[in-house]
Amino acid sequence: MNVLIVHAHPEPQSFTTALRDLAVETLQGLGHQVQQSDLYAMNWNPVASAADFTERANPEYLVYALEQREGVKSDRLAADIRGELDKLLWADLLILNFPLYWFSVPAILKGWIDRVLVSGICYGGKRFYDQGGLAGKKALVSLTLGGREHMFGEGAIHGPLEDMLRPLLRGTLAYVGLEVLPPFVAWHVPYISDAARGDFLRAYQARLQGLEQDAALEFPRLEQFDERLYPRTHPL
Numbered sequence: 001m002n003v004l005i006v007h008a009h010p011e012p013q014s015f016t017t018a019l020r021d022l023a024v025e026t027l028q029g030l031g032h033q034v035q036q037s038d039l040y041a042m043n044w045n046p047v048a049s050a051a052d053f054t055e056r057a058n059p060e061y062l063v064y065a066l067e068q069r070e071g072v073k074s075d076r077l078a079a080d081i082r083g084e085l086d087k088l089l090w091a092d093l094l095i096l097n098f099p100l101y102w103f104s105v106p107a108i109l110k111g112w113i114d115r116v117l118v119s120g121i122c123y124g125g126k127r128f129y130d131q132g133g134l135a136g137k138k139a140l141v142s143l144t145l146g147g148r149e150h151m152f153g154e155g156a157i158h159g160p161l162e163d164m165l166r167p168l169l170r171g172t173l174a175y176v177g178l179e180v181l182p183p184f185v186a187w188h189v190p191y192i193s194d195a196a197r198g199d200f201l202r203a204y205q206a207r208l209q210g211l212e213q214d215a216a217l218e219f220p221r222l223e224q225f226d227e228r229l230y231p232r233t234h235p236l
């Protein structure tokens, strides 16, 4: 399988980076092909702007998603976006590896999502959820965080982690058609012992070794909705 790891941590000695390194080593050891995008090391530009197109279909007024569509058709996407898109289209599995920032992804990773998941390939029209442009590929989110495990879940102070990650798991990854595997989470990372962090590394390795047996999370399928995207059970 071809794997793209998109990694977003500014410190090469961080625990999150150790998870990335372990994933590369483990997946290559299993015979998979691995490419990486180390966003801080690449000095990735996260800001979606008019500069993302070498020529504009409409130079007067920027509608970013429409320019993405035209840019795809006419090969007018900026070189850094095209490079990432090629890696993404090559991959059978996308791994996003990051520390949780404000219940979300670091800005540099959000900017990778904004600029690389282009309309016209990844989504657009009724090309979403199971009909999304990346259907047939899988995604795994691997994250570290400061909070403790008991702070997440039904009735817990922060609520379920899957609710917190909904914009990413559902609104982004599932939306573009990826089969989203349950996230791998390393809790309370800065405050635990080296040995406890070692346990997370071993658990992640075991998870990666068994990845092909993992059941994906459930998301809507377009067949459950009518032409106007009302649920088929909706009263007429």
Ligand SMILES: Cc1cc2nc3c(=O)[nH]c(=O)nc-3n(C[C@H](O)[C@H](O)[C@H](O)COP(=O)(O)OP(=O)(O)OC[C@H]3O[C@@H](n4cnc5c(N)ncnc54)[C@H](O)[C@@H]3O)c2cc1C
Pocket (backbone or CB within 6 Å): 009, 011, 013, 014, 015, 016, 017, 018, 098, 099, 100, 101, 102, 103, 104, 143, 144, 145, 146, 147, 148, 189, 190, 194, 197, 198
């Ligand atoms: C802007 C911002 C917003 C945040 N928002 C949230 C939030 O909403 N919710 C939340 O819960 N947390 C939040 N945090 C906390 C953040 O998610 C955690 O601090 C981060 O995930 C910890 O991971 P790290 O890789 O940065 O750890 P690091 O601090 O890099 O590493 C922790 C320790 O692990 C050690 N280590 C490195 N490699 C290894 C190894 N191979 N084996 C064992 N130990 C190793 C390091 O030396 C270090 O001592 C936020 C932090 C920031 C900066």
